[in-house]
Amino acid sequence: MSIAEGIDTARETLSGHTLPGYAYASTERPLHRIAEVRQNQGVSVRTLARRLGKSMDEVRRQERPDSDMPLSELYRWQQGLESPVAELLVDIDAPLSGPVLSRARMLRIMKTVRAIMETSKNQGVQRLTTMLESQLIEAMPELREVSAWHSVGQRRTQDELGRVAERTVPDSFASDSLR
Structure with missing residues (x-):
């Protein structure tokens, strides 16, 4: 096999895939049960996004059962969900x-x-x-x-300010409303 033929074979094999975490397997078989585990544990997408340091869209994209991701990312999910990795993986014979x-x-x-x-x-x-x-x-x-x-809501660290500090009301608001 020539180098050019090898490159063409590699292109055919990799076609349709993007970066890890965004790639989706071509098979219809699910690769993991992340969304199911998250829902069973009662963890919201927002809470998990905060734990993982990701956007909610990214969490939704990665928790799709056909989302292909590297093991390092799967271990981050394991820590975020506080569950064993084996629980996140799909058992071929039984869904749960x-x-x-x-x-x-x-x-x-x-x-x-x-x-x-x-x-x-x-x-x-x-x-x-x-x-x-x-x-x-x-x-x-x-x-x-x-x-x-x-x-109630989400917990903040000692260094984080609440929404009250983020959304201040101008002093003129109180004086204008009293008139």
Whole structure:
């Protein structure tokens, strides 16, 4: 085979594909279950975009089941969704296996337990949720790193300002409205 023939063969093989993260496989078989896992965990596209440092459009594009992406990107999604990589991949025979569904349910329970622990001031409730938390971690150690459901909006770091600071109202507004 000549160099020119090799280049033509490579072009034919790569035709229709773009950069990783934007490429779509030519097969109709899904490549991953990212969108399904995100929805099962109750994570919004906006929250995941913030965790991954991507735009919402980019998140939607990459979570398409036929979106082809490198392993490094898949590991970023794994961290953003706080789930094992195996859960993000498609099992050829079964779209949703029993262990994966069970894990998603346990993850939601742990998020609820952590939310109760954050909001409850009752010592009895605190004691029960601590016991439940330790039992869940004993059954599934990776739940130790799971955070609580967000109670209101999104959480900000100490350095970030809220919308009130971003959208200031001029002083003249108050004086004009009083007239």
